[in-house]
Amino acid sequence: MRKVVGMKLTNRLVAFVTLIVVCAMFVLFIGGAVSFRKLGTDFLSHYLKQVVVQIDDAVANPIETENIGMWLPKLLKASDVVELEISSRTGLLYRYDQIQIAVRPVELVENRYELPNNPGFFVTVKAVPPYADFAYSIGPMFSLSLAVLFIVLSLAWGIRWLKMQLHGAELLEDRGRMILAGRAEEVQKGDEREWPVTASIALDQMIAELRDARQERSRFDTFIRTNTFLDKLTGAANRVMFDNRLQTLLQDKGAHGAVMIIRIGEWDALVQELGKSGADEWVKEVGNVLSNAVQRFPDAILARYYDTEFAILLVHQSGKEARLFANQLMKALERLTPPEVLEVENWAHMGMTFFTTGERRGRLMEEADMAKRSAVLQASNGWYAFKKDVVAEDARGSVRWRTLLTRVFENGGPDLYRQTVKDTLQNYLHTELLARIKDENGLVVKASRFMNGIDLIGFNSRLDRTVVTKALQQLRQGDGREILAINVCAESLRQRPFQKWLRDALLQTPRSVLNRLMFEVSEGPLVNHFDGVRPTLRMIRALGCPLVVDQAGRSVVSTHYVKDIQPKYIKLHRSLVRDIHLRPENQLYVRSMLGACEPTPTQVLAVGVESEHEWKILMQLGVQGGQGRWLGAELSGSPATRKRQRWRKQ
Template structure:
């Protein structure tokens, strides 16, 4: 990937101009000094040549040659000549040596000049170099000093002017850096001072079009998923999504729940007598009433299973609760005034069936249809339960659940399980993190999975206690040498993130943990809860990301929602719901959903992970679709993080009537 330069354009231009001017001043100074020295040497040579001519003429007259010893030393001394030696072919004729302190011989200027008249004679001079004893003179060098000062001042003014002229380019460059850093929303519109203005306006236009394209892509992806998995008329799940959710639920161990099938009696007569518009309005009204009931259960699924059929899937419900739900459905539906072609007392019949993990989907739907027929035989609006040879055991009530949870949290007996999540690196697997699951044991030592006790946790309002207990056990693992090579992923409930006390507790734990350890920690949030409470999740997501933690959104695809949260929260990983993985190589609608989500994650930095991979065919197809990683029993089953054998001791209820 091409890297951006670390030095700004204005700094580079200013550095270039300053370097060029400084180099010019330096070269001018060196050249002037050399020229100054050369002029001095030429002047000295010219003066010494004049002395040589005088001496040469004096040697012609013997009388004047004798008097030369009187005036020549004075002349030489005035000319800064240190020594002079007049030589002839036979040897030295005259020599002069100053009595003053002589400088180093290497610093003296030495020159030998021949006499023109007296052939064979020569004079050797040793003189102090010109200007060597001079100091700086303001008067003499004022012009040069002023010129250098003008150049420096002009350079400083030019730098300031250049900075002002390039300020707009700096703004444009800084904006580009922020866009590359992912802050598109904050820098989508540039300043009027940006330069070149055409580049700034073009960037604004491109960003606007990009935002529109992303919104259109998100709407298109949502449109695809909606028309693939949702009923166009009621907005509830269609038959494809309902069957997928049911099969996924039946594969989970210790799962149980209730199935309801509501069918309108006389649907064909209604369409024939009053038309499709009246029938559609009637269906929409029934869907609204049933949706109000299903909203009470977080994992419940409402589906328009057929033209006149509604199917409800509510996991982790007991037989007693199933009867209550069926009575509530019948009661709210009977409040609807049916069209005239329908019998007010015999138009709605509900079949109820219970399921446990391991049962077949086809058999359950057949039993549900038999239960509906039994209700139809009663000739009035009613519901009927399919009676199996072995019904579900009754679940704990809210009071018993609360008592069990209190004992577990007080005795710190929450069980933690782990399952590895891998990234696909060609044909090899790279460990991403260990996903942490919570389980509990009841008073009889029977282990209960989170999928079964989480609805009870929400019912009694213990989400914060559960998350706090999990974090209390996970944070010490970050500093444990035995787990130093692992990364951990912890589940959090959005309800906890809406509580200031829990946020303070979480922030304090993060502040007390070194950042190097926090980089090995991820937090997982449920997609449906994230979209519903996006405003509450947004600041918490920024807090976690600021500490170096990773953000994971799980159960993607369990509900059909918009994917704008991916960019908004800067999500690192998205985990697909396990219901999409079941026989995905045979279900093109699930493949379409995965392709749509992969397209929504493009250019966002988020990677898509698959959960619940069971066989090689599913794994091969997921790799072909472009899923970056996954987890499931094909790689590794859930294993206990710690092995605890302590038994939960629950205080017995006091016998109020005993003596």
């Protein structure tokens, strides 16, 4: 993969031009200095040759030889000759030494000349080199200084002109860096000064096409998920999603609740009397009433099971609560005005059955259908419950939940169980902390069961504060390598007091600890309250804590949040993972989720992996990691606590 060069194009070109000009000036100065020196040396040599000619003529004439000591010193002194010797093979004829010379001997120029008119005689001359006594002065060096100044000014002007010409290229380069940083939406339209213009226009067009393609991809993925698990007419869940959720729930330990089937008449009679559009409008009207009724139960599921039959799944609700809800639901339906083809007093019938962990889904649906038929035989609007012996937990009201949870928080808060999350090579990714409490009888209660009580009495922020405090304490006391993930409620993230407390707690924590703490938020509440929780999530991410979205796929929602808050992981709901090797529709949903996260660094993890077959299919689909009993069972307490417990057992 190619790396982005840190130095800008303009800086590189400016550095190149400056280097070339400086090198040219350096070469010019070196060449000029050598030329000046060579010219001075040649001039001195030529001048000394003329002096040697005069000496040669004087030595050849005996009369002038006697007078050589009178005129030669003056000539040599004027010529800056320091030493001169006239000698022959027999010995020294004449010697001249100049007194008070400032130039060091090593810097003198020494030459030796033969006397042509006097064979056997030669002259040795040591003279001061040319320009030895000259220093810089404005006058003689004015032209050279002016040339240097002109070159410098020209270079500065040229660099400025070059930067102005390449400013468009810098803008285009900055735009490219923004795109590589994942901020293409901020630079969808380029500056008019960008250069080359063709590249800028092409980039505008490519970004626009990419944006349209992503939107189309998002719409297509949402369309796939919607058509796979949602009913087109009412927007409720379809039969596939209902069966998946019920099958997954029946395999969870401690699960219990009720299944209801509501029949609102014969589809063929409605279509014949009202037409297809009229029948659809009637079904939509009934679906709206049922949807408003089940909103009081956060985990309830409403599905259009057949054309004129709806199914409702109530989770962790006692028989008393389910019967009360059935009465309220029938009263809400009786307030509707049915079409003329239906009897006013005999058009809505509901069958209900109860379930606990370990029962078969097919058997439950048969029981609910039998109860529905019994309600139809009553020939009036009403409901009927299938009679069976089901041991279910008694319903807790707000008072009992408040008493239990207050006692839990007074004793230090919920216990944090641990479960590891691994990648496809089963290498450690992080550890998720799972909140558990104990009821009056000492039985462990999962978060999926006591969260209803938390929401009922408004202990969301109290629970999240306790979990965050315990997680930070474990990270500070740990070995510095463990990564923990904790679950927080979207309702708490919307509250201003909790936001301030969380901000102060994170600001007082070292960055090295925050980088090892991940916050998980459920997908459904996140999308429903996205505008309220988005500032808090961005603050958490800015402080160094990665974000995780869990329970993805529990409800069919848009995945626009992926690009906005940029979570590190998205965890699929266990209902999508359970027996995925036998459910092509679940595989299609997972592929759609992977496609939605493909243009982002977000990775998709699977939760609730229970078998090798599920794990193999998930890896083939492209899931980056998983969590479940097949990869690692839940463990109670921190590593230090478990170590002490093992020591005590030993």
